[in-house]
Amino acid sequence: MNIAMNIADFDYNLSPERIAQTPAEPRDSSRLLVVHRDTGGLEHRIFREIGNYLRPGDLLVANQSRVIPARLRGAKEGTGGRVELLLLAVRGDLGPDTWEALVRPGRRMHEGQRLLFGDGALVAEVLERTPSGGRAVRLLAQDGDVAGTLGRVGSVPLPPYIHEPLADSERYQTVYARAPGSAAAPTAGLHFTPELLAALETQGIGTAFVTLHIGLDTFRPIAEETLDQHAMHSEAIEVSAETAERVNTAREAGGRIVAVGTTAVRTLEAVAALAALTAEKPGVGERPVVPYQGRTNLFIRPGHVFRAVDVMLTNFHLPRSTLLVLVSAFAGRELILRAYQEAAVAGYHFYSFGDAMLIL
Secondary structure, eight states: OOOOOBGGGGOOOOOGGGBOOSOOSSGGGSEEEEEOTTTOOEEEEEGGGGGGGOOTTOEEEEEOEEEOOOEEEEEETTTOOEEEEEEEEEOGGGOTTEEEEEEESOTTOOTTOEEEETTTTEEEEEEEEOTTSOEEEEEEETTSOHHHHHHHHOBOOOOTTOOSOOSOGGGGSOTTOOEEEESSOOGGGGGOOHHHHHHHHHTTOEEEEEEEOOOGGGGSBOOSSBGGGOOOOOEEEEEOHHHHHHHHHHHHTTOOEEEESHHHHHHHHHHHHHHHHHHTSTTSOOOSOOOEEEEEOOOOOTTOOOSSOSEEEEEOOOTTBHHHHHHHHHHOHHHHHHHHHHHHHTTOOBSTTSOEEEEO
8 A cells, every 4th residue: 555645755955966977987887885675784885796685596677678869959840940859758559650759849839740850851740739748749751761760860868967978879778778769768777787797697697678668757856745646657668478487487486586777666566566466366377477568657655565576776866756756665765865865975976877776
């Protein structure tokens, strides 16, 4: 059962110099705060030492979504007025190559308006207004290759709190990113290198993948006063039959499911909730995770019963965000806020390019 709480309970102060502007080099040299839920203890380590806290039989589950070049700058057809488009989420329900997007300036952006990018190589046709004030748009490419053209004329959007230009856009991708569709990176996975993943595999720790395409709503602070008032955004998720089998087999063998990031947590917990529903029917499967492809608007907050995730790897999140609420649901609000305070005093870096936290 969810607990009624105010969003003010998930606020904290952070000095601007603690916000990471560039990624750590190499990736696995970032710092790692290890949080022990059973004792409340905190340990300061380096990310590449994460294997010291994992056991043979554990399974890392990571989000394989890849950030697309979702920021487009161009002009309105007819008037030539400057326009910026930010793709937020695939809207396959409205047709192929259709997205929910933010448009600036959005005033008088009517149905049927065409926006031109790359001198017309890519066209966005406005279909309708969305409830959040954005627009649903259909992308059309002059040469018929929407994905290829988007890669040429678009740019990867960085969060607004990052002011330094990124020399290599691949540093805002995980090393295992392979399913294009996100407007933001699943940042907990940015710390892994191929070498570290190979070393963990040698240690007997497997890796499986889910997909959740991340929209920018994930990072926005909650505007409402209480958690009950917040309407969670919906995101596309997928858990393959192979991943579901690996998760269930690992758990049955006594291994722990280590979710890499809050997006992996949301995906696993969403499908575990579905599995719990089917298990209530006599004779139907009782395993914790089922294959699934669809959408979820699951809002994980204090009181949530975790069915699939045993250990969480995550970055440090913005105050008053659904991500901070989720982490607090897993480890307890008081412990998390104490860990954040200690991390800030100890000089950790926060947010997308910041350091990591392993919650055991």
